[in-house]
Amino acid sequence: MATLRTPPIPEVPGPLFPEIAGAPDKFRACLQCGVCSASCPMGEVMQFPPRKAVKLLLDGGIDQVVSSNTPWLCVSCHTCSARCPSGLPITDGLFPSLRAAVMATGKIPDPDLQKALQNTYQYGNPMGTSPKKRADWAKTAGVPVPIISQLRRPVEVLWIVECTPSFEARGQQISRLLARILTALGVDFAILGHEERCIGDCEWLAGEQGLFEMLIERNIETLNKYQFREILMTDPHSYRTLRNVYPSLGGNYRTKHYVEFLAERLAQLKPMLKKKLNVMATYHDSCCLGRKTSHYEEPRALLKALPGVKLAEMAQNRESALCCGGGGTTTYLDRYIQEQTKDRLADRRVQQAAATGAQILATACPFEPARFEDAVKLTGHEGKLAVRDIIELLAESMELV
Amino acid sequence: MKIAVLIKQVPDLVEGLEIDASGKALDQDSLRYIISEADDHALEQALLIRERTGASVDVFALDVGEARDSLTTALAKGAERVTLVAAGLEAAPGSHALAELFAGVLRPQNFDLILTGVRAIDDLDGSLGGLLAGLLELPYVGLIRKVETGPGGETAIVQKEFPGGFITELEVKLPAVLGIQSAEQPPRYVPVSRLRQVMKTAKIGEQAVEPPQAQPIAVERLFKPEEGAGASMLEGTPEELAKQIAGLLAERHLLKG
Numbered sequence: 001m002a003t004l005r006t007p008p009i010p011e012v013p014g015p016l017f018p019e020i021a022g023a024p025d026k027f028r029a030c031l032q033c034g035v036c037s038a039s040c041p042m043g044e045v046m047q048f049p050p051r052k053a054v055k056l057l058l059d060g061g062i063d064q065v066v067s068s069n070t071p072w073l074c075v076s077c078h079t080c081s082a083r084c085p086s087g088l089p090i091t092d093g094l095f096p097s098l099r100a101a102v103m104a105t106g107k108i109p110d111p112d113l114q115k116a117l118q119n120t121y122q123y124g125n126p127m128g129t130s131p132k133k134r135a136d137w138a139k140t141a142g143v144p145v146p147i148i149s150q151l152r153r154p155v156e157v158l159w160i161v162e163c164t165p166s167f168e169a170r171g172q173q174i175s176r177l178l179a180r181i182l183t184a185l186g187v188d189f190a191i192l193g194h195e196e197r198c199i200g201d202c203e204w205l206a207g208e209q210g211l212f213e214m215l216i217e218r219n220i221e222t223l224n225k226y227q228f229r230e231i232l233m234t235d236p237h238s239y240r241t242l243r244n245v246y247p248s249l250g251g252n253y254r255t256k257h258y259v260e261f262l263a264e265r266l267a268q269l270k271p272m273l274k275k276k277l278n279v280m281a282t283y284h285d286s287c288c289l290g291r292k293t294s295h296y297e298e299p300r301a302l303l304k305a306l307p308g309v310k311l312a313e314m315a316q317n318r319e320s321a322l323c324c325g326g327g328g329t330t331t332y333l334d335r336y337i338q339e340q341t342k343d344r345l346a347d348r349r350v351q352q353a354a355a356t357g358a359q360i361l362a363t364a365c366p367f368e369p370a371r372f373e374d375a376v377k378l379t380g381h382e383g384k385l386a387v388r389d390i391i392e393l394l395a396e397s398m399e400l401v
Numbered sequence: 402m403k404i405a406v407l408i409k410q411v412p413d414l415v416e417g418l419e420i421d422a423s424g425k426a427l428d429q430d431s432l433r434y435i436i437s438e439a440d441d442h443a444l445e446q447a448l449l450i451r452e453r454t455g456a457s458v459d460v461f462a463l464d465v466g467e468a469r470d471s472l473t474t475a476l477a478k479g480a481e482r483v484t485l486v487a488a489g490l491e492a493a494p495g496s497h498a499l500a501e502l503f504a505g506v507l508r509p510q511n512f513d514l515i516l517t518g519v520r521a522i523d524d525l526d527g528s529l530g531g532l533l534a535g536l537l538e539l540p541y542v543g544l545i546r547k548v549e550t551g552p553g554g555e556t557a558i559v560q561k562e563f564p565g566g567f568i569t570e571l572e573v574k575l576p577a578v579l580g581i582q583s584a585e586q587p588p589r590y591v592p593v594s595r596l597r598q599v600m601k602t603a604k605i606g607e608q609a610v611e612p613p614q615a616q617p618i619a620v621e622r623l624f625k626p627e628e629g630a631g632a633s634m635l636e637g638t639p640e641e642l643a644k645q646i647a648g649l650l651a652e653r654h655l656l657k658g
Binding site: 103104106108111114117121122123129169208209210211213214 | 415416417435478589590591592593595639
């Protein structure tokens, strides 16, 4: 009788991070069922969709995958990982390892991604802006936004604003509105100001383990200097990293995204929601708030509390929500992805939103307004569908704008 | 083949620059340094030649700013040896003085190719490459965007950009000095884990040199340009600004249709 032998498993570069410690062994549990490839919104254009990539990993052919378009087309939507019957860490394990293997050769497919990583190393943000300018947005917030190092006392809530909401114009405006909402709610809060650095998510997914670890060490050192009851975050990506990954590296904090934080205060918020908005809205579940941290109901509760807002659901919602196409490294790979596929996920998602008849596409992730507004223009929905962060809608109803 | 790359640190423009009390120099306390962009390209070009020919790459940096950081990065990228040229200076001197310092260091070492950035943002008096080539009595070509070595390493075929969209290919007898405008590909990325590993084991050579003689050129005043008249600043939200700009263009009949 012939003996069945499992072929030797080649080294996946890594293990990169705690979530994939022992990853190659873990992947032996793959059933080759293909749920991952069938669920992948980019599977059709990948030279090796996830199922094939895992097969090659087990058969000793992973080099082919490393040199293909596969590592960089994954948008980190986490759908495959959420659905995998064997619970394999595909998004957070296999793909970062593939990218790390490419990166070790020094060949990053788009200079924008390289620049973002270099900037994060030098300045603590991918934009390459001076860290001293991190709290500049707060000067025109219209309410005091204290910096924790200057307060010299413990605070209830430390708000980690993150990079896009600190430096990008629309994000800054949303930050100002959140500062006003927190003030109206009487929340005792402070920000880190110039001490804040990128929390890290894209770096991890890019396979830049060293940079990710460097950020974590620095952030834990900063956070441990101060006393606060909980951390409030605006960005779902860094939120899931701080909540799910930092604890295993010694950073244990009570961490909340604003949808959870504000939903907890809904009773207090409701009487403040005065202005009727009279619109139909549909909510886009961001991948990290949905599949990664299961906050499906809080954002909907906030939207339903808005006077005059009717909520419609897109065909793909909650666990099966379609990604905006800007997760992980893909924010910096637009050009590369455009060369591989003309079918942009943001365009597809906006078509789904428009099909509900909604006038508002509501979001809770700082990457989305820019991405979806482009898509609204490209798909001919300008003037018919507006992209609004939940914070913007709340602030409008609270007459804080 | 032996290649030398000369790199320099320059003030990082991401930080707001301040002028010091003397009114003649930048305030060192507010400064942050990074490698001069064109020098980074010179290093990349040298590494590409090495990959094609097996040449060795030596990197030299003047000891100002955070030069050790740039040399460590050069090692992490694959340079064979790196050397800090220590002249006890607080800031980079003019290019004439720098050329003299480097000429003294390089003369005894018989490099086949000496690459440096064609310019740096803080050059005072011309670019380093030509001045250095003069002192070493070697040929010099600047504004280079591609370097290939000829058979036997006797010559280099270089591409140089000219205004008007022309590119010239030149043959240069080696040894020579080349001023690099850009490498054939963007400078490579070094993963931070590799950089941190190299930091622990990096061997950075050090060569002490005499500080340069007093130079015939001296900075009299450093200042920000005075605000001119006739400019008006627009204010408003991005949408309002866009409307105002469109209005101004229409007023001047600069819009079609």
